[in-house]
Amino acid sequence: MRRSVVGDEYVNRALENGSTEFSRAGQELVTEWCWGYAWTRPGLSKQQRSLINIGMLMALNRAPELAVHVRGARNNGLSELEIREAIIHATTYCGVPAGVDAMKTAEKVLNDMAEKGEMPRELGNKSGKT
Structure with a gap:
């Protein structure tokens, strides 16, 4: 969902920026919660x-x-x-x-x-x- 909305370039850059052990959890939260949960709900x-x-x-x-x-x-x-x-x-x-x-x-x-x-x-x- 995330890539279809904001594009590969943005997602790749965000994942690269969130590639350290410290920041990875933030990217996982955004990907799973925002794009995997909120954006895919019905209604x-x-x-x-x-x-x-x-x-x-x-x-x-x-x-x-x-x-x-x-x-x-x-x-x-x-x-x-x-x-x-x-x-x-x-x-x-x-x-x-x-x-x-x-x-x-x-x-x-x-x-x-x-x-x-x-x-x-x-x-x-x-x-x-x-």
């Missing part, structure tokens, strides 16, 4: 779980993890519009600074994915509005 789709994570990570001000889950949301089939609207909706509860940071993080990820040929931009055109 919510991968898309719904991605939207929940975007809002929670925004609220917690966890930009690096938010970036991972924006990429995961696209991998799970969510559109840029759905991701943008999740951020806007969460902004009303998390505050404007959290929303601005989340928009910047998401835009960076979406641009990176487009530049790498992973997924084309859907909402990347300049609007001309200020």
Whole structure:
């Protein structure tokens, strides 16, 4: 599940970072509990779980993890519009600074994915509005 959502590159890097005797237990926890238990439970789709994570990570001000889950949301089939609207909706509860940071993080990820040929931009055109 973890690889299908966040990709091989991210998982390989995380496992390498958690390869010492000290840190291995943390990676095992993440892999088994988050990805093996929470992400595979019935009742919510991968898309719904991605939207929940975007809002929670925004609220917690966890930009690096938010970036991972924006990429995961696209991998799970969510559109840029759905991701943008999740951020806007969460902004009303998390505050404007959290929303601005989340928009910047998401835009960076979406641009990176487009530049790498992973997924084309859907909402990347300049609007001309200020």
